[in-house]
Amino acid sequence: MHTKGTFKPEEFERDIYKTWEEKKYFHAEVDKSKEPFCIIMPPPNVTSQAHIGHALDMTYQDVLTRFKRMQGKSALWLPGADHAALATEVKLVEKLKKEGKTKEQIGREAFDKEAWAWYNHYGDRIMTQFKTLGFSADWDRYHFTMDKTSTSAVLEAFIRLYDKGLIYRGTRQTHYCVSCKSVISDDEVVYSDEKGSMWHIRYPFADGSGYIVVATTRPETLFGDTAVAVNPKDKRYKKLVGKMLKLPLTTREIPIIADDYVEESFGTGMVKITPAHDPNDYEVGKRHNLELISVIDKEGKMSAVSGKEFEGLSIKDARAKVEKLLKEQGLLEKVEPYTHSVGHCERCKTPIEPMITEQWFVKMSELVKPAIKVVKDGGLKIYPKRFEKNYFHWLNNIQDWCISRQIWTGHRIPIYYCDKCKNVVASKNAPTKCEKCGCTHFTQDPDVLDTWFSSALWPFSTLGWPEKTEDFNYFYPTSVLVTAYDILTQWATKMVYMGFECAKDTPFRNCLIHGLVRDEQGRKMSKSLGNGIDPLEVSEKYGADALRLALVKDIALGIDTKFSMTKVDNSRAFLNKVWNASKFVSLHSSDVELVPIEEVKKDVKDKWMLYKLSHLIKTVTSNLEKFDIGMALSNIYNFIWNEFCDWYVELCKPSIFKGGEEKANTVSVLNFVFDKLLKLLHPFAPFVTEYIYQNIKTLDKSESIMIASFPTASNVSAFKKAYLEEEQRLEAIKLIRNIKAEAKIASNVRSLVYFSGELTNDAKDEIEKLATIVLTNERGAGRIVITSLGEFVLLDEKKDKGEIEKDLLAQIEKIKFEIERSQKMLSNPRFVEKAPQSLVEEEKRKLENNNLTFETLKSKLNSLK
């Protein structure tokens, strides 16, 4: 039995998890007799370590999975990891650099091997970490975005989209990272303000009649200028439109054009247009049919177009040289400091270069339509609802998705070019013979796919798609996606439109958005700030259960949460409380033959407890169904501590100490209730609940609490009367405790209290024990308190008449205030008319009671005089 020892989670968490794994409780099977429930785990980067954000995200998922599993669903939580192509490549290149190598030196094949060695090395580290936090994912179905099934899904999806004309190759301006030597998507560009300079450069007129001045932050791109633009409404420059300028440091001439894009008030009102190296200029260039001149190459060096003097220079050197030459030629008006926003590569932090390149794109306009519709129609619900706005905004403004990357890590694009006739073939395997020219030699496109391409297929690739597997048929669409709001648009949207395109349905029915975990000052946790909290350290010290509770207690959906060790301490204190409650239950159950709940003779306190328990079960279940796990946990926490421990356990003691049948009955109910509470708590604190469950005596015990049934509310309307009766007793106890404290009587001193009304023996025992008093019907003077049971007088306090009178007057004042309040409401005809009848009745009842109390108090006062 479980009657000794203190709460030491480190002594049992590991073993319990091992048992769960051995018993295969995490494994979900296709079972047509059960309803499916499925969560696909958002795959963390395979090489990352578990951080506090994961802990929150996964706790949400584990709570829901465990809840549904206990409800009898076939609950699948499918885990996996992501290869994070660009992030991994950056790290691999760094590693090679340390070894004095480059990826080009070792070649593509060897590089692939390096990548796989890397995956294998880190492969299950993060998943092992997740296990220590108690997560109940089905590890048998672990997937990786580069594994066979995922690769097969990627190939299938690519070729389908290609054949439908939804994937195409195009030349356009894209963000290019000269360090990663790859194009990156808009989402992978992070902007930050940087101190730079604004160069004011003189562009002479071609006819030698003076010059104009343009302002730029990128003087080195002037070799790519193909025009200077002014606003068509700008009176200053209207006459100049059409005139030709001599481009400094070159022999070229460029025109002055008019375009709305230019703001009159900014800089000089004249903008140099460099279509190949600026997104806005690119658009202007398209409108005016300007030539694209690339002056920066993919290495981040100046190209031949910029002239012999500049060719091969870095951007930085070129900039300095341009400045020097302009100065020498008297073409530099001034240089002023200027702070502006500069885009950087998310992974390697290098400033990005807008560049014209040839890339593969996914055409979005049609693809996006069902994804918008499903949310509008309610086929996919987003919690909280307000995030729908972000979702729609994103999809309505979406650009074609650039999916090719010039790196080596990831899924290679399944496009082959005929060596002879350049025929383009999309194929899962290398084609053997060209249909057009019969050539047998093909070269595969060197690029790989954006990581998000495989992540977009994640909800169905993990279930076996494109094969028509049983898993896919049973579990797809999945039940809910759990993720933080920062990734809703980047990832969730992709899964939805790819889900419709490939798997013909929404990938998940619900999308649950939670906030981010911040530090105590509300800052984002990051390596550079050094404010990160390692969930594994916390778990090791305080137990995984305490960590989980600290993360999700009192959090609201979609709202950031601040993490603090105070919360962990509090959670541990709560678990300790549960631990001690279990010791109490155990201690008194050992010598008792438990009676099934239907057959137990229940007294008032038992009915009161069962009545309240039934309501708790309803509330918790409904909150969990709404994904409000923060609220559900609060419900359970408050009930266990404030209702069960503080009141019910104490109420049980008189019966327990009496022994015999009365004890057996009480302990049976106590056991029943505690068992239900453990089950309610289990999804949140799986380890300690399992440990206690295994070590206490209960009827109908399952092999594990994990697979026990989640409590369901029973009909308790018959207990309502007893419930109200108990509430009256508790009210009296609280009021008596209160006057005792006010009278400065120590809480452990048994006070003599006068009471003249009728009480059952039970009630008398309870009140005497819990208020620490002895009741007597011998009248005396003292502090008076009026309760719904009658009048109690505290006798053992030496008080003179004056003080008692003062007390009474204070009570009378209080009650008068109440009476006036009720009267005011009830005398308002519009309240009586319009407010719900039950409310009006309630108010009338209160007024009546208060009037009675008022009369009693007044007669007391009079009798003193």
Next chain:
RNA sequence: GGGAGUUUAGCUCAGUUGGGAGAGCAUCUGCCUUACAAGCAGGCGGUCGUAGGUUCGAGCCCUACAAUUCCCACCA
């Protein structure tokens, strides 16, 4: 520039269709009462950001404003 969140006790935050303001921590008082001092009992503490409006009634609904955080776009 566009959009969203937040603003409630000293601190961290709940508050489920509008119907007498809540928890934890901190603090104060008294208790080592036979499950638990990681505890028990009792207190102190709030014009619910500001100003209007709707309503019999507003922390909750509407409007404006302020502070703060974030997202998107952009910054020649």
